[in-house]
Amino acid sequence: METDVGGRADWLPRRLLVTRSSMGFEHGRSIVARAEARGVEVVPLSGDRLALDLPDDPRRAYAIAKSTLALVVASPSKRRLQPIAPSADWRVDLAEGCPAHCSYCYLAGSLKGPPITRVYANLDEILAGLPPYLGAGGVTSKDRHRMHEGTTFEASCYTDPLVLEPITGSLSAVIAWFGQWEAPAQLRFTSKFANVAPLLDIAHHGRTRMRASINPAMFARFEGGTAPVAARLAGLRRMALAGYPVGLTIAPIIAATGWREAYGRLLADAAAALAEVPDLDLTIELITHRFTAGSKAVLDSWYPGSSLDMGLSGRTTKRTKFGSEKQVYDAATMRDLRGFFAERIASALPLARVLYWT
Numbered sequence: 001m002e003t004d005v006g007g008r009a010d011w012l013p014r015r016l017l018v019t020r021s022s023m024g025f026e027h028g029r030s031i032v033a034r035a036e037a038r039g040v041e042v043v044p045l046s047g048d049r050l051a052l053d054l055p056d057d058p059r060r061a062y063a064i065a066k067s068t069l070a071l072v073v074a075s076p077s078k079r080r081l082q083p084i085a086p087s088a089d090w091r092v093d094l095a096e097g098c099p100a101h102c103s104y105c106y107l108a109g110s111l112k113g114p115p116i117t118r119v120y121a122n123l124d125e126i127l128a129g130l131p132p133y134l135g136a137g138g139v140t141s142k143d144r145h146r147m148h149e150g151t152t153f154e155a156s157c158y159t160d161p162l163v164l165e166p167i168t169g170s171l172s173a174v175i176a177w178f179g180q181w182e183a184p185a186q187l188r189f190t191s192k193f194a195n196v197a198p199l200l201d202i203a204h205h206g207r208t209r210m211r212a213s214i215n216p217a218m219f220a221r222f223e224g225g226t227a228p229v230a231a232r233l234a235g236l237r238r239m240a241l242a243g244y245p246v247g248l249t250i251a252p253i254i255a256a257t258g259w260r261e262a263y264g265r266l267l268a269d270a271a272a273a274l275a276e277v278p279d280l281d282l283t284i285e286l287i288t289h290r291f292t293a294g295s296k297a298v299l300d301s302w303y304p305g306s307s308l309d310m311g312l313s314g315r316t317t318k319r320t321k322f323g324s325e326k327q328v329y330d331a332a333t334m335r336d337l338r339g340f341f342a343e344r345i346a347s348a349l350p351l352a353r354v355l356y357w358t
Protein backbone atom coordinates (compact mmCIF):
# COMPACT_ATOMS: atom_id res chain seq x y z
CA MET A 1 0.00 0.00 0.00
CA GLU A 2 1.25 3.49 -0.83
CA THR A 3 1.85 5.82 2.06
CA ASP A 4 2.34 9.54 2.37
CA VAL A 5 5.69 11.00 3.36
CA GLY A 6 4.58 10.88 6.99
CA GLY A 7 4.19 7.13 6.73
CA ARG A 8 0.37 7.18 6.91
CA ALA A 9 -1.52 4.72 4.77
CA ASP A 10 -3.63 6.24 2.00
CA TRP A 11 -7.27 6.86 2.84
CA LEU A 12 -9.61 4.26 1.39
CA PRO A 13 -13.40 4.31 1.59
CA ARG A 14 -15.31 1.49 3.30
CA ARG A 15 -17.47 1.19 0.21
CA LEU A 16 -17.80 2.71 -3.23
CA LEU A 17 -21.36 3.28 -4.46
CA VAL A 18 -21.42 3.20 -8.25
CA THR A 19 -24.26 4.93 -10.08
CA ARG A 20 -25.38 3.31 -13.31
CA SER A 21 -24.50 6.25 -15.59
CA SER A 22 -20.99 6.55 -14.20
CA MET A 23 -20.07 3.20 -15.73
CA GLY A 24 -20.62 4.73 -19.16
CA PHE A 25 -17.36 6.68 -18.77
CA GLU A 26 -13.88 5.23 -19.09
CA HIS A 27 -12.65 7.24 -16.10
CA GLY A 28 -15.55 5.89 -14.04
CA ARG A 29 -14.65 2.33 -14.96
CA SER A 30 -11.01 2.97 -14.07
CA ILE A 31 -12.03 4.23 -10.59
CA VAL A 32 -14.02 1.04 -10.04
CA ALA A 33 -11.01 -1.03 -11.14
CA ARG A 34 -8.73 0.89 -8.75
CA ALA A 35 -11.18 0.39 -5.88
CA GLU A 36 -11.46 -3.32 -6.57
CA ALA A 37 -7.67 -3.68 -6.78
CA ARG A 38 -7.43 -2.11 -3.31
CA GLY A 39 -10.05 -4.37 -1.82
CA VAL A 40 -12.76 -1.69 -1.44
CA GLU A 41 -16.32 -3.00 -1.40
CA VAL A 42 -17.90 -1.88 -4.69
CA VAL A 43 -21.70 -1.50 -4.62
CA PRO A 44 -23.29 -1.12 -8.08
CA LEU A 45 -26.58 0.81 -7.95
CA SER A 46 -29.44 0.06 -10.32
CA GLY A 47 -29.91 3.77 -11.15
CA ASP A 48 -28.36 7.16 -10.46
CA ARG A 49 -30.05 7.92 -7.15
CA LEU A 50 -27.78 7.50 -4.14
CA ALA A 51 -29.58 5.26 -1.68
CA LEU A 52 -27.59 5.90 1.48
CA ASP A 53 -29.52 3.94 4.03
CA LEU A 54 -27.97 5.77 6.98
CA PRO A 55 -28.86 4.90 10.60
CA ASP A 56 -30.85 7.34 12.78
CA ASP A 57 -28.02 7.74 15.28
CA PRO A 58 -26.28 10.94 14.08
CA ARG A 59 -22.79 9.83 15.19
CA ARG A 60 -23.01 6.56 13.28
CA ALA A 61 -24.65 8.22 10.30
CA TYR A 62 -21.77 10.73 10.17
CA ALA A 63 -19.13 7.99 10.41
CA ILE A 64 -20.75 5.88 7.69
CA ALA A 65 -21.24 8.85 5.38
CA LYS A 66 -17.63 10.01 5.80
CA SER A 67 -16.32 6.56 4.90
CA THR A 68 -18.53 6.27 1.80
CA LEU A 69 -17.43 7.28 -1.67
CA ALA A 70 -19.96 7.63 -4.47
CA LEU A 71 -19.10 7.56 -8.15
CA VAL A 72 -21.46 9.91 -9.97
CA VAL A 73 -21.71 11.92 -13.18
CA ALA A 74 -21.32 15.70 -12.93
CA SER A 75 -24.43 17.26 -14.47
CA PRO A 76 -24.18 20.10 -17.02
CA SER A 77 -25.07 22.62 -14.29
CA LYS A 78 -22.24 21.32 -12.08
CA ARG A 79 -19.90 21.65 -15.05
CA ARG A 80 -20.77 25.31 -15.52
CA LEU A 81 -17.86 27.08 -13.82
CA GLN A 82 -18.27 29.76 -11.18
CA PRO A 83 -15.75 32.49 -10.28
CA ILE A 84 -13.97 31.81 -7.02
CA ALA A 85 -12.50 34.97 -5.52
CA PRO A 86 -9.93 35.57 -4.21
CA SER A 87 -8.25 32.28 -5.18
CA ALA A 88 -8.89 31.88 -8.89
CA ASP A 89 -10.82 32.92 -11.95
CA TRP A 90 -12.82 29.70 -11.99
CA ARG A 91 -13.73 26.80 -9.78
CA VAL A 92 -13.42 23.37 -11.38
CA ASP A 93 -14.72 20.43 -9.34
CA LEU A 94 -13.37 16.90 -9.68
CA ALA A 95 -15.31 15.78 -6.61
CA GLU A 96 -17.56 17.10 -3.85
CA GLY A 97 -16.86 16.32 -0.20
CA CYS A 98 -13.85 15.16 1.79
CA PRO A 99 -13.30 12.20 4.12
CA ALA A 100 -11.31 14.15 6.74
CA HIS A 101 -12.81 15.51 9.96
CA CYS A 102 -11.79 19.15 10.37
CA SER A 103 -13.86 20.93 12.99
CA TYR A 104 -13.80 24.16 11.01
CA CYS A 105 -14.34 22.66 7.56
CA TYR A 106 -15.82 25.25 5.22
CA LEU A 107 -17.64 22.48 3.35
CA ALA A 108 -20.08 22.26 6.26
CA GLY A 109 -21.59 25.52 5.08
CA SER A 110 -21.37 24.80 1.37
CA LEU A 111 -22.52 21.22 0.84
CA LYS A 112 -25.90 20.01 1.97
CA GLY A 113 -26.90 16.61 3.28
CA PRO A 114 -24.85 13.73 4.73
CA PRO A 115 -21.10 14.23 4.29
CA ILE A 116 -20.37 11.53 1.72
CA THR A 117 -17.79 12.24 -0.95
CA ARG A 118 -18.92 12.17 -4.56
CA VAL A 119 -16.29 11.74 -7.25
CA TYR A 120 -17.00 12.49 -10.89
CA ALA A 121 -16.77 9.82 -13.56
CA ASN A 122 -17.08 12.17 -16.56
CA LEU A 123 -13.70 13.82 -16.15
CA ASP A 124 -13.28 14.09 -19.94
CA GLU A 125 -16.49 16.11 -20.18
CA ILE A 126 -15.38 18.34 -17.31
CA LEU A 127 -12.04 19.03 -19.02
CA ALA A 128 -13.59 19.50 -22.46
CA GLY A 129 -15.66 22.30 -20.94
CA LEU A 130 -12.66 24.36 -19.81
CA PRO A 131 -11.24 25.98 -23.00
CA PRO A 132 -14.19 28.41 -23.47
CA TYR A 133 -13.30 29.94 -20.09
CA LEU A 134 -9.77 30.80 -21.18
CA GLY A 135 -9.22 34.54 -21.06
CA ALA A 136 -12.66 35.12 -19.58
CA GLY A 137 -11.66 35.28 -15.93
CA GLY A 138 -12.54 38.22 -13.72
CA VAL A 139 -10.66 37.35 -10.53
CA THR A 140 -6.92 36.69 -10.86
CA SER A 141 -6.92 37.72 -14.53
CA LYS A 142 -8.15 41.20 -13.57
CA ASP A 143 -5.52 41.58 -10.83
CA ARG A 144 -2.39 43.22 -12.25
CA HIS A 145 -0.25 41.38 -9.67
CA ARG A 146 -1.57 38.00 -10.76
CA MET A 147 -2.34 38.32 -14.47
CA HIS A 148 0.86 36.48 -15.33
CA GLU A 149 -0.68 33.30 -13.85
CA GLY A 150 -3.00 33.17 -16.85
CA THR A 151 -6.58 32.01 -16.46
CA THR A 152 -6.68 30.15 -13.16
CA PHE A 153 -8.78 27.10 -12.31
CA GLU A 154 -9.13 26.09 -8.65
CA ALA A 155 -9.75 22.38 -7.97
CA SER A 156 -10.01 22.33 -4.18
CA CYS A 157 -13.08 24.41 -3.42
CA TYR A 158 -15.38 21.52 -2.69
CA THR A 159 -12.91 18.75 -1.91
CA ASP A 160 -9.31 17.90 -1.10
CA PRO A 161 -8.30 16.29 -4.41
CA LEU A 162 -5.04 14.81 -3.10
CA VAL A 163 -6.64 12.54 -0.47
CA LEU A 164 -8.83 11.02 -3.19
CA GLU A 165 -6.01 10.56 -5.68
CA PRO A 166 -5.08 6.94 -4.85
CA ILE A 167 -8.63 5.82 -5.47
CA THR A 168 -9.56 8.12 -8.39
CA GLY A 169 -6.46 9.13 -10.35
CA SER A 170 -8.44 12.29 -11.22
CA LEU A 171 -5.88 14.83 -10.03
CA SER A 172 -3.04 13.20 -12.02
CA ALA A 173 -5.21 13.15 -15.12
CA VAL A 174 -6.09 16.82 -14.77
CA ILE A 175 -2.49 17.89 -14.11
CA ALA A 176 -1.40 16.00 -17.23
CA TRP A 177 -4.23 17.62 -19.20
CA PHE A 178 -3.15 21.12 -18.15
CA GLY A 179 0.44 20.14 -18.92
CA GLN A 180 -0.43 19.50 -22.57
CA TRP A 181 -2.77 22.53 -22.84
CA GLU A 182 -0.60 25.07 -24.69
CA ALA A 183 -2.37 28.06 -23.22
CA PRO A 184 -1.89 30.73 -20.55
CA ALA A 185 -3.81 28.72 -17.95
CA GLN A 186 -3.04 27.34 -14.53
CA LEU A 187 -4.59 24.62 -12.39
CA ARG A 188 -4.46 25.25 -8.64
CA PHE A 189 -5.14 22.95 -5.73
CA THR A 190 -4.48 22.98 -2.02
CA SER A 191 -4.30 20.04 0.35
CA LYS A 192 -3.99 18.91 3.94
CA PHE A 193 -2.51 15.63 2.72
CA ALA A 194 0.99 14.59 1.78
CA ASN A 195 1.14 11.64 -0.60
CA VAL A 196 2.38 13.46 -3.69
CA ALA A 197 4.20 10.42 -5.12
CA PRO A 198 1.68 9.89 -7.97
CA LEU A 199 2.16 13.52 -9.11
CA LEU A 200 5.92 13.84 -9.23
CA ASP A 201 6.62 12.45 -12.70
CA ILE A 202 3.72 14.04 -14.58
CA ALA A 203 4.61 16.37 -17.49
CA HIS A 204 3.01 19.31 -15.71
CA HIS A 205 4.93 22.04 -17.62
CA GLY A 206 4.56 24.41 -14.67
CA ARG A 207 0.81 24.76 -15.26
CA THR A 208 -0.24 23.43 -11.84
CA ARG A 209 0.42 25.10 -8.53
CA MET A 210 0.08 22.93 -5.44
CA ARG A 211 -0.31 24.60 -2.09
CA ALA A 212 0.01 22.90 1.28
CA SER A 213 -2.78 23.93 3.63
CA ILE A 214 -1.10 24.31 6.99
CA ASN A 215 -1.73 25.34 10.56
CA PRO A 216 0.38 25.06 13.72
CA ALA A 217 0.66 21.71 15.51
CA MET A 218 -1.35 23.12 18.43
CA PHE A 219 -4.41 23.05 16.15
CA ALA A 220 -3.87 19.48 14.93
CA ARG A 221 -6.77 18.38 17.12
CA PHE A 222 -9.08 20.35 14.82
CA GLU A 223 -7.87 18.47 11.73
CA GLY A 224 -8.85 14.84 12.29
CA GLY A 225 -7.84 12.37 9.60
CA THR A 226 -5.42 14.68 7.78
CA ALA A 227 -1.66 14.22 7.33
CA PRO A 228 0.69 15.76 9.91
CA VAL A 229 1.79 19.28 8.96
CA ALA A 230 5.45 18.25 8.75
CA ALA A 231 4.47 15.60 6.20
CA ARG A 232 2.48 18.15 4.17
CA LEU A 233 5.52 20.43 4.07
CA ALA A 234 7.79 17.55 3.09
CA GLY A 235 5.33 16.70 0.31
CA LEU A 236 5.36 20.29 -0.87
CA ARG A 237 9.15 20.25 -0.99
CA ARG A 238 9.05 17.16 -3.21
CA MET A 239 6.61 18.93 -5.53
CA ALA A 240 8.83 22.02 -5.69
CA LEU A 241 11.86 19.85 -6.48
CA ALA A 242 9.80 18.26 -9.26
CA GLY A 243 9.49 21.74 -10.77
CA TYR A 244 5.96 22.61 -9.71
CA PRO A 245 5.14 26.15 -8.62
CA VAL A 246 4.06 25.75 -4.99
CA GLY A 247 2.38 27.67 -2.22
CA LEU A 248 1.25 27.78 1.36
CA THR A 249 -2.39 28.18 2.28
CA ILE A 250 -2.29 29.24 5.90
CA ALA A 251 -5.85 28.53 6.87
CA PRO A 252 -7.82 29.02 8.86
CA ILE A 253 -5.73 31.43 10.92
CA ILE A 254 -6.99 31.10 14.48
CA ALA A 255 -6.33 33.84 17.04
CA ALA A 256 -6.24 31.51 20.05
CA THR A 257 -3.93 32.08 23.03
CA GLY A 258 -0.32 31.58 21.93
CA TRP A 259 -0.99 32.24 18.23
CA ARG A 260 2.08 34.45 17.74
CA GLU A 261 4.55 31.79 18.86
CA ALA A 262 2.65 29.04 17.07
CA TYR A 263 2.45 30.80 13.71
CA GLY A 264 6.01 32.08 14.06
CA ARG A 265 7.18 28.46 14.42
CA LEU A 266 5.01 27.36 11.53
CA LEU A 267 6.56 29.93 9.19
CA ALA A 268 10.04 28.92 10.35
CA ASP A 269 9.19 25.26 9.69
CA ALA A 270 7.89 26.12 6.23
CA ALA A 271 11.06 28.08 5.46
CA ALA A 272 13.20 25.13 6.60
CA ALA A 273 11.15 22.67 4.53
CA LEU A 274 11.59 24.77 1.38
CA ALA A 275 15.22 25.74 1.89
CA GLU A 276 17.57 25.39 -1.07
CA VAL A 277 14.96 24.46 -3.62
CA PRO A 278 16.33 25.72 -6.95
CA ASP A 279 14.14 28.35 -8.70
CA LEU A 280 11.50 28.14 -5.99
CA ASP A 281 8.22 29.76 -7.08
CA LEU A 282 6.34 30.22 -3.80
CA THR A 283 3.07 32.00 -3.03
CA ILE A 284 1.22 32.42 0.25
CA GLU A 285 -2.50 32.75 0.87
CA LEU A 286 -3.74 33.91 4.27
CA ILE A 287 -7.28 33.10 5.32
CA THR A 288 -8.59 33.94 8.79
CA HIS A 289 -11.12 31.76 10.56
CA ARG A 290 -14.74 32.60 9.85
CA PHE A 291 -18.08 30.88 10.09
CA THR A 292 -21.73 31.40 9.31
CA ALA A 293 -24.71 30.52 11.49
CA GLY A 294 -25.39 27.62 9.11
CA SER A 295 -21.86 26.20 9.08
CA LYS A 296 -21.62 26.56 12.87
CA ALA A 297 -24.85 24.59 13.34
CA VAL A 298 -23.60 21.76 11.10
CA LEU A 299 -20.13 21.71 12.68
CA ASP A 300 -21.58 21.75 16.22
CA SER A 301 -23.62 18.68 15.31
CA TRP A 302 -20.70 16.87 13.67
CA TYR A 303 -18.08 17.75 16.31
CA PRO A 304 -19.99 18.41 19.53
CA GLY A 305 -16.88 18.15 21.75
CA SER A 306 -14.65 20.45 19.68
CA SER A 307 -12.87 23.19 21.60
CA LEU A 308 -12.70 25.39 18.50
CA ASP A 309 -13.92 28.84 19.52
CA MET A 310 -17.01 29.79 17.50
CA GLY A 311 -18.35 32.27 20.04
CA LEU A 312 -19.18 35.86 19.15
CA SER A 313 -16.67 37.53 21.43
CA GLY A 314 -13.89 39.22 19.44
CA ARG A 315 -15.94 38.80 16.25
CA THR A 316 -17.75 41.09 13.92
CA THR A 317 -20.44 40.37 11.36
CA LYS A 318 -19.55 40.74 7.72
CA ARG A 319 -22.15 40.71 4.97
CA THR A 320 -21.17 38.90 1.78
CA LYS A 321 -22.07 40.22 -1.65
CA PHE A 322 -24.71 37.49 -1.82
CA GLY A 323 -26.41 38.97 1.25
CA SER A 324 -25.46 36.25 3.76
CA GLU A 325 -23.64 37.01 7.01
CA LYS A 326 -20.45 35.56 8.38
CA GLN A 327 -18.56 36.02 11.63
CA VAL A 328 -14.98 37.21 11.17
CA TYR A 329 -12.45 38.49 13.71
CA ASP A 330 -12.97 42.07 14.81
CA ALA A 331 -10.91 44.89 13.32
CA ALA A 332 -8.33 45.04 16.14
CA THR A 333 -7.64 41.28 15.98
CA MET A 334 -7.44 41.39 12.19
CA ARG A 335 -4.95 44.26 12.36
CA ASP A 336 -2.76 42.35 14.83
CA LEU A 337 -2.83 39.17 12.78
CA ARG A 338 -2.22 40.89 9.48
CA GLY A 339 0.68 42.96 10.79
CA PHE A 340 2.28 39.89 12.34
CA PHE A 341 2.09 37.83 9.15
CA ALA A 342 3.39 40.64 6.96
CA GLU A 343 6.42 41.08 9.17
CA ARG A 344 7.18 37.39 9.76
CA ILE A 345 6.75 36.37 6.14
CA ALA A 346 9.07 39.17 5.05
CA SER A 347 11.77 37.84 7.37
CA ALA A 348 11.22 34.03 7.16
CA LEU A 349 10.17 33.67 3.52
CA PRO A 350 11.31 36.86 1.79
CA LEU A 351 10.96 35.43 -1.73
CA ALA A 352 7.32 34.42 -1.27
CA ARG A 353 4.54 36.38 -2.94
CA VAL A 354 1.51 36.93 -0.72
CA LEU A 355 -1.53 36.55 -2.97
CA TYR A 356 -4.23 37.76 -0.60
CA TRP A 357 -5.33 38.23 2.98
CA THR A 358 -8.91 37.57 3.92
Ligand code: SF4
Nearest residue numbers: 098100101102105192
Ligand atom coordinates in the same frame (compact mmCIF):
# COMPACT_ATOMS: atom_id res chain seq x y z
S1 SF4 B 1 -9.13 18.51 4.69
FE1 SF4 B 1 -10.12 20.43 4.02
S2 SF4 B 1 -11.94 19.76 2.87
FE2 SF4 B 1 -11.23 18.00 4.11
S3 SF4 B 1 -12.42 18.10 6.03
FE3 SF4 B 1 -10.47 19.21 6.36
S4 SF4 B 1 -10.95 21.37 5.87
FE4 SF4 B 1 -12.60 20.10 5.01
